[in-house]
Amino acid sequence: MMKGEDSEEVEIDLEDASGSDEYDNEGEPETLWRAPPALEEEENIHTSTLVEISDTKPLINVRDPRGINDCLKVSFEDVIAEPVSVRSGDRVWIWSNALFEVSRVWAYRIFTVLLAIPVSIFAGLLFAILSCLHIWMVGPCSQCIQIGTRWLQRMWNIVLDIIVRPTLTSAGRCCGGFSIHLAKE
Template sequence: MDTMMKGEDSEEVEIDLEDSSDPEEYDNGTEPEMLWRAPPALEDEENIHTSTLVEISDTKPLINVRDPRGINDCLKVTFEDVIAEPVSVRSGDRVWIWSHALFEVSRVWIYRIVTVLLAIPVSVISGLLFAILSCFHIWMVGPCVQCVSIGTRWLQSLWNVVLSIIVRPLLLSAGKCCGGFSVHLAKE
């Protein structure tokens, strides 16, 4: 039996290379499963209207889950988190309902308006900043760290020898000497 794997994301596919003409192999009356034939693809209604570019895009999963790592969990604020009336003082029911509705509508629409005004410029500035930092780190910091690391390899070896021959035995003996002391606190 041969096993083939393609890439890390592919499923394992088994191909039976044995002779399929053995009648005793299928005594239960079922047809053998053809492993070499792929099942017909069923198109979902979502995929009918999407192009190939959208299907392979990295941003498609982000449309539904916009905070997958929970970075902004502190911003999950509802009306009840901000405004709450105790039992002793209460406004009218209509005031409470209208306050709740206006809070939600103003929160959503003001956020949308500010997002329209600021999202694209802030995205461009953030992308530019992270691109510059990435380029600086990849082409400047990384090579400099590697050069220093290669150039000071002998110093690292010497430091390891000094630590293992001088410092470690000295601190171990000091620890054993101080380990014999005990302090007892008694209340007089």
């Protein structure tokens, strides 16, 4: 362990405390071995691993950084909407909203558990095969074709420069003299 300029000494008391000070907070024992965090560390205090891995606190904050699936941000009001003239009871609306959200979340989680790993394996294999084919077959074949048909590319450029470009340029100049004026009658 390296000692830096801002290192602190922490006293660790491992003896049994027989006093009543041990159970101040409703039966929870006081941890004598934990040092109080420094002021800089108080902002970066991490909770236990069990708290970090939970359904309410995501491990990865941004799972769609490019916004690919923005069209799937669906709320209850986007699916079910009652007009002002016809309304169900408030309790029905609240319960249907709650059931919609719960069923949407749990159905997604169940389908994810069932499909995410097989689909990701299939997609990985597919992209690996396509990458291999592109790198080792499509790329070299297209380079061979470009090398073999270099004369054809040059001839096509000459045809475009000699025949097509002057023809289209003169047609553009001829039609450029026309003007159209629209008038309401």
